[in-house]
Amino acid sequence: xxxxxxxxxxxxxxxxxxxxxxxxxxxxxGIASTCEEAIMQAESLEPELVLMDINLSGARTGIDAANAIxxxxxxxxxxxxxxxDQVHKEKMEAVSKSDYIIKPVGYDELEKKIEEILHL
Numbered sequence: 001x002x003x004x005x006x007x008x009x010x011x012x013x014x015x016x017x018x019x020x021x022x023x024x025x026x027x028x029x030g031i032a033s034t035c036e037e038a039i040m041q042a043e044s045l046e047p048e049l050v051l052m053d054i055n056l057s058g059a060r061t062g063i064d065a066a067n068a069i070x071x072x073x074x075x076x077x078x079x080x081x082x083x084x085d086q087v088h089k090e091k092m093e094a095v096s097k098s099d100y101i102i103k104p105v106g107y108d109e110l111e112k113k114i115e116e117i118l119h120l
Contacts, residue, residue: 046073075097
């Protein structure tokens with residue numbers, strides 16, 4: 001069981017992804033909906049993986065949160081995003097130890113990516 005933090009401002013999607021994680025046998029240790037909450041959770045909860053939406057509530061994005069998290073942690077980050085344009089891809093790829101999944105996120109795809117990232 002891995003400790004995974006979820007950053008998603010869509011309540012329904014966060015519920016679905018949390019259920020996926022539980023079904024996979026992982027512990028969803030926190031759900032954040034803003035950049036600031038994501039940073040605080042990554043620092044205080046010390047997850048083994050962060051699943052990060054890009055478009056969050058508030059002015060700052062998931063990419064902003066990931067860059068701030070990199071100032072104190074090398075926790076792997078998987079971006080969950082509907083933004084598949086080149087500009088967003090380049091910004092996501094610039095974050096070390098990260099990868100991404102284009103929404104909608106399916107169970108099998110998420111499970112495979114988690115296994116790949118965490119070498120399960």
